[in-house]
Amino acid sequence: MDIKTALLAFSALSQEGRLEVFRLLVKAGPDGLAAGLIAERAGRAPNTLSAQLNLLQQAGLIESRREGRSIIYSACFDKVSDLIVYLMEDCCAGEPCVASSVQAAAERALCCAPSSSVTS
Secondary structure (H helix, E strand, O other): OOHHHHHHHHHHHOOHHHHHHHHHHHHHHHHOEEHHHHHHHHOOOHHHHHHHHHHHHHOOOEEEEEEOOEEEEEEOHHHHHHHHHHHHOOHHHHOOOHHHHHHHHHHHHHHOOOOOOOOO
């Protein structure tokens, strides 16, 4: 990952509403959530939610797919992992430290393999 990609991701997450929506999608796992359900759970108006989802999608943090009449959004776990690795890859000059606990947390999260859905 390069710095511009990381900055785009951090910028997308740097607003409370977008971060809340992103965390909802992380909690939902690779199956994701329909846009209407996201709006209901986050208490967002459709136009506000649409703008938030677009920014997260442009940053590569979420993807969408059509299922019937619904648009399903899900977190891009592989991109999130890349972002975490980008932050920690040069930690502590190679000495064991915080990076080992981050690695342990990442291994616990392996249940969420990257989804194979197509971005629309």
